[in-house]
Structure formats: structure tokens, C-alpha cells
Amino acid sequence: MQETTTNSVLTIEQNKRVTMTCVESVDSFSESAIALTVGGKRVKIEGTRLKILTFSQGSGNFAASGEVTAVRYGGGKMLSKLFK
16 A cells, blocks of 8 residues: 655735645635635634635635735644744
8 A cells, every 4th residue: 555645835925915736625704714724624814805816726726815924733832923
């Protein structure tokens, strides 16, 4: 049996644009939060004026714009300290 591992890459440009790879689905979205599934885990992007620019379920590529204030992985960890 062969096990395949994929690594997701999250890029945040000047707190204004988010790109991510290996996204399985967009579970919910609003101007203040976008919930994604990546590798079977939940990722939540929080901010203001968030807008999904692109999402391809086939390739897993995702992009959004807006004022990004926090990113939460798997229901707990928060990367908001990176944005101060």
C-alpha cells in the first residue's frame, strides 16, 4: 500500500490577499470569515471585507482578498500574532 502526503501552502500578502493550495472545499463564507477544509481539517480565515477570488476543487487552488486578521487551523491554533 502506498501512502500519499500532500502539503498545503498558505501565503498571505500584506494582510490583503490569501492564497492556499490543497483546499478540498469551501465550507462557508461571509465578509468576516471563510471556512475551508484542507487535508481533512478545518481552516478558518477571519477578517473584514473578505471576498473569494478563485477556487478550483480539481486543483485545490484558492485565493481571497480583504483585510486578513487571523487564520485558525483545526479548530484551535490561531496565527493572529503574525498580523500585528
